[in-house]
Amino acid sequence: MDDPINFITAEEYYRRAKGWTGPTRIDSLSQETPATAAQPEYWHGVTLTFNDKTLCVVQFVRPTLFRVRYDPAVGNREEYDDANSRTIIEDYMSQLVHDLDAFAGITWVTKLKESADRKYWIFSSTVTEALEREGKEQYYKTGDGMKLFLHKDPFRIQAVRVLTPLPDLYPIPEAPSTASRATEKIVWQTSPETFRWSIHPVVSVVKQVVLDVIKAGHGEFIGFGEQGGTSFMKTPTFMNYFNFDNMQYQQVYSKGPLDAREPLYHSDPFYMDVNSNPEHANVTASFLDNYSHIAIDFGFTNSGFIKLGTRFNGMDIYVVSADTVPEITRLYTSIIGRPKLKPKYVLGHHQACYGYQKVEDLYAVLDQYRSVGIPLDGLHIDVDFQDGFRTFTTNPTTFPNPKGMFTRLRENGIKCSTNITPVISIHDRAGGYSTLREGLEKGYFIKDKRYIDGTSGRAEDVLYVCYGGGSRYTVDPKDVNIRPDFGDNYDFVANWNVKDYPYHGGVSYGYGNGTAGYYPDLNRKEVREWWGKQYHYLYDMGLEFVWQDMTTPAIHSSYGDMKGLPSRLLMSSDAVSSAEPTEKTATEIWALYSYNLHKATAHGLATLEESLPSRKNKRNFILGRGSFAGMYRYAGLWSGDNASTWEFWKITVSQVLSVGLNGVSVSGADMGGFEPYTNPSTGQEEKYCNPELLIRWYAGSFLLPWFRNHYVKKTRKWFQEPYAYPKHLAQHPELEPEQGWLYRAVQGICKYYVELRYSLIQVLYDAMFDNQLNGLPIARSMLLTDTQDTSFFNESQRFLDDQYVVRKDILVAPIIKGRHENPGQNRDVYLPLMYFWYPSNLRPWDNQGVALGSRVEGGSVINYTARITNEYSDYPFVTPVYLREGAIIPQVGVRQWIGDLRDGPNRMKINIYPGRDNEYITYLDDGVSRSSAPDDLLQYEIIAAVTAARKGVDIEVLDPEAKGEYRSVSISQVTTTQPISTSSTRTVTIAPVHSNYNPAAELGEIYTVILWYDPEVDVSPLRISIDPAAGVQYDIFKNTTLRTVVIDVKETIGNSSKIVISVSP
Template sequence: MITNTELEYKGNLYPNQIVDFSQDVDKLYFTSENGVVLQITVLRNSALRFRYATEYNFEPDFSYAISEKGIRGYDKLVVSETKTEYLLETIRMKILVDKKTMRIQISDPEGNIINEDEIGFHWEENYEYGGNTVKMSKITQTGESFYGLGDKAMHSNLKGKRVSNWVTDQYAYGKDQDPLYKAVPFYVGLTENKAYGIFFDNTFKTHFDFAHERRNTTSFWADGGEMNYYFIYGPDVSKVVRLYTDLTGKPELPPLWALGFQQSKWSYFPESNVKEIAKKFRDLNIPCDAIYLDIDYMDGFRCFTWDKTKFPDPKRMISELEEDGFKTVVMIDPGIKVDRDYWVYQEAMENDYFCKRGDGPYMNGKVWPGKCNFPDFTNPEVRQWWAELYKEFMTELGVHAVWNDMNEPAVMEVPSKTAPLDTRHYYEGNPTTHRKAHNIYGMQMVRATYNGVKKHSYPKRPFVITRAAYSGTQRYACTWTGDNVATWEHLWLANVQMQRMCMSGYSFVGSDIGGFAEQPNGELFARWIQLGIFHPFCRVHSSGDHGDQEPWSFDSGVTDVVRKFIELRYQLLPYLYTMFYEYSNNGIAMLKSLVMFDQEDPQTHFRTDEFIFGHQILVCPIQEPNAQGRRMYVPRGNWYNFWTDELIKGGREMWVDADIDSIPLFVKEGAMIPKYPVQQYVGEKDIDQLRIEVYYKNGIENSTVYEDGQDGYDYTKGRYSLRNFKLQGKPAQLSIQQYKDGTFVTDYETIEFKFHGLSFEIGGIEIDSEKVSLEDVKYGEDLSIQVSKNFTVLRVLGK
């Protein structure tokens, strides 16, 4: 290893010789001669926390990101010592701590290096603000790739990139523009088929260099605070993401309608326009579950008010929309108009809830209402007050969901686009400035909103949307990627950003379908819809400056394509809901980049276009104009073309036809894909039968279907239905075993199995060891059979 004396440059300071070691159960302390204390906490067999103090002094240990519900505990921790190092061993990792330099090396139980410090921890005193700029550098392994870091609008593989985390209102951002709306300081490294994750839990402005400045060095640093990071070992990428999501928190299940199609614009007003939009959806039989009201529903852009000229009776309007199957979603921003006659402003002033500048005056900035003050959401008392502001909206008017925008916080007409850095925050009793609180401001706003919506929507489940986010915000809200543009480049960006967010533990995510700024043509809008229906959050939103952007805003051919794919979204709702159940319970990403699906295949490491929707559907959007198909990479395994049932062998690149009414779509062999009938909105129809598309495989494949009451909390008491299917195919036989869990009783009594790709002609059917008459089997293109939902084993036998 390099010695510290060789690295004394650029004013940086480094730990020197370790002179003391102690252990307190799961925490180990290493103290250097020059006052650096390294605390290593063993969280799980595969997860560690590294925390460094200088001058023997740790800051108060507090994090907005870490979930209290995360799983903790390990099976083994052995500590030993040699002349040159300390060795820590769990059943999954070995950790070496160098006595001379405090550098870390982490390897698997066989001794293969997973991650290794280069310079390791170092720091530089910040003379302007006080405290330290804290830094960490790691050795970049040969062929190492990097993923994650939230909504970065760039290639999914971050190798060679240098990025920052500072939540920023970036209207009409471009490719590679950075930073954007989210600060998610978590990345996944992959080398030699071994994946690890690093979460740098520091809310100051953070920076990451992935072999950009020096090709053999990966580094990350922050403008203040502590060097405090978590290390997670896979070796599977999917496990790293799952453990990180457990660490920072999983969301509860949303109401099923929140996974339906949603329509928004800046802005739908007055009431007659909202009603006209709703009627058009129903007249054209285009499914839709929600209509959004942007800031123009407010009285002078004052939050928690209504413009009674545009919306004379919001309660009646919301009720009438609900009768037609539409939920109403309203926007709330953080800026509160400075207005002595405005009751929200009065309450905040009376209780001293607004943020102040370093020398005492209120922090104010221009937003849509004009001059505004900003609540300090890092104060629990302020959050509680804010939550109660939703009572009238949710309980008296019947609003169904809330959309928090501009919560970076965005401030107009100032170079920084946000609050001054000397703005003070309570920070849960650890007073600080905006330098530390900026990245979590929007997170704490939406936390307060979530608590209010949840309380006042009860017994229904809350649905909240946010633009700004820090790690852990997925516990409170879904999100979207902000003010994008109606261009083909932004269609590509939307695809990459969704995959990146899901790899960053934040799966409930979507883009403004069609683009927020500017106007798409019909082809671009149709192609974006085809992609957007495979994103967990599915919403059209536009600025409205350049024309309308509803499904019927283009020619009838485009409208037909849009209807076709939105209908497919509604058919796949049980599949999507099952994906969300697995995300909510186990932290499993809802979309998977190909590298998450098959990291052993080096061809997947730099793929951006294709992704796996759930576990078993492969999607590859058309991202260029005038295309009648495209080349795509089909990952390892065998896949059925969704449209033709042709069986394709994967592990190769191929051309796929896809005219304007199609998208390259494949289903993994052995998959069992659940479907509902097309509905105009969730709850329109009673589900009288579950349909499952069965894709034959000569082998074994497992599939799952999760269902519950679609809203409310009975599922937490065991009132859910979890159907686990095991498909086993042989050359002349296909068997399906069902294992059911939960006490929820579905409305339907039968399941219809539709078979794809059977390799034999059916000669007999057995259900729970009893033969069934072949008269019950439908032959032809739609080869299917209906069985009782409570069957245990279904066998399809060849002649």
């Protein structure tokens, strides 16, 4: 008989759910505050009692953000207490509400009243005061709020908000203002069968709940985390959120990366409804807070419903409504949290390989990158670095002098990470494996204690369940012959469910590599602290950042269920952050382990400076393979083990954009693909990434946040570094007649786009800095940057899948199809409405200046030919790039690594384009210090009031080193006429906004302002005036060929309180 605790597909889940029933009527309603409330007056909730005796809590968290909790096993309203899950940034919800109100400067109230006919309750929120506070986020104005209609019989919920019509592109003369036409609209509602549930009669932890949400016919939905990669706007499908070591995204359904049903490495069950109220300013988002399996039927079995299902822990959903997508992101991240400031080098070019097996391999990679002049900032060393796959060790034979190695690499600009997997090998070593010994001595490993309700209670009957190649299969853990080939012969029966024996698992890295091991009990605070201290040796040697891999944790299928921990393993759980750890099955808290893994690493790295002077005030970075919503407070996210296929390249942009809606700052895929492509006709693996694919991946990703080439070498691939392709061609002259040109193009084109990225690194850094302030991602969907363009809901929708915008003014449209599908190497590019756009004239080097081309009207679709050739003059056109009118874009010189000052400070030039008025804020610091981070952020200020008596602050979001040691400078342009013509006056103002750092060491004591003009404008008669005229020296040039006015300002940018440049006829 199948174990009800095991993973099942969403299709099977909803097949079973057809027979479930749920509450149909509200019998009573209470506004009583739970006794656990930290701030009772900020509870803002009501408890509903239904006719089946189950209870539900509906609670306002913000004036337009509410929460619904429903657990059919709850029999007392006090069980719905004030405590939050680990996902939320504070321990108690009422405390968080209080702190967010204080930060935003708002006062709001909730009211409850019954309708005159007694058929429903109205639970409403209203902002009574909203203070304007300079520099602070403010989402609300007086009068804002929401109404929740709680219908009694049949029970259902309707959320209603006053919505303003979108402004007309061409308004009707004398028509009433849009504000005067605002009206109440439904923004979210459930069906008359709001909840259905089932509690297993024997295995009581299985308590399954389905929430039916109405899906408006014209609604469009975005987000869904990594599962958002197949198409940016979701089409009907099933989805499974259950962290899974899903190599090549094909293990459950065997369809590959274009199948949204596959459970992936990371779970982020957050999505937005962006068009249920057409022609009105409204976006409504939903987030399910549940660390276990979430199954979604997104309009697949019934186009009128989104069915949200949980298999464990009940239903806990947050719903937030706002006018625009950026506002949703800001509100959502105000409760989930935002990342800390990462080192600037994170945005550079990185190289990783499973197969750099000795120190000479790393030196060779460094030397070859430097010799061909391709900038590189990071090298990632896989488990080859370890001594016998013992985490936190180094191999004394192949890497005999790690400190010397790290020093040599760092002196050449290379920062290194290594793969840290949450397994501690059972094998001691000569001299002692201290992590193993300490963990055993202190009882820090997960114990082999099992939940046996509904089973025979016999080890002999245990079978583990997994999926592979589209099929479900079982594994007998007693069979030593099916274990990985590293010789583990432990007696499963003798050690099963023995409370004093650690759970015995194991990880296989393939190729005979791996180890049996124990797993630290990271759901306990003291174990997390211990784990963090284990990094001391590696960082003392010179490691700079952490590559957190196998994070589920990923375990060989002979040791657990779904390539993870055994589903019935009983573990410590601190899922509710304010409570003492309890005990739950691994499957109930499936994503919590990896969440706490990233947290433990982040905290450990943050405290290293106490024992390592070399880490004093240094920012840390973790690259994580997956976890749950909120993990990006601690780590960047990469999308796991992809492959060298066009399908994986096709989903990359949409995946990054979808994850970014949650506020993730650094995310991306392995460029070129980790695994090899397998030819379906022959079954043979290709030995390197297709050269055309690698070119398209590099060129199309050049402004995505995470920019890492990563592949598996061993017996699988020969190479993937761009410089290796012309060398391979030289060794294989038989390729020359048909593909020689293509192999030679790889190095040149990839180098060009790496250099272009490095010239624009300040734009990427400014966007990453912004992310702390407002939660917005680096690479943004056009729905974030062009909220006024309603064509995205119809004819322009397809462009959302594979176009992205950096900050707000640079639009990138990658080529995602190869010549086998797209012989013309072209694509349609959509330019959002209401702006003019210019073909990009940004180039990596100052001596490559190109005049501005003719502007293109927004709303246009351009058929762009982007051929790959060996001609350098064609390289800028391999990926279509457009600039918004009025764009302000800083550039710096291309250096071989970020912070490379061998040639002195790196002068900044500021490109200012004709068109709309605009403002750009740039953030200047040393790129590595923790003290640079703003000290007045939302995530810091809500902590500032901490006192010894205060209950339950999740201190994890605080960085005590943040001191605001940075300089931010506003660069603005105001024009007298738009578009700019020979009669226009352009006024550029450069002024510091925050000045607690002098960037002279990095940027020097001169910067350049370049005002670009349209092709038809003659710049020779233009007059230039600068204020102040005295005290600062300037050089002024006019370039009639490029049609530019160039001003060299001879001071460090932001030194003067204000510089005003006026260019007039």
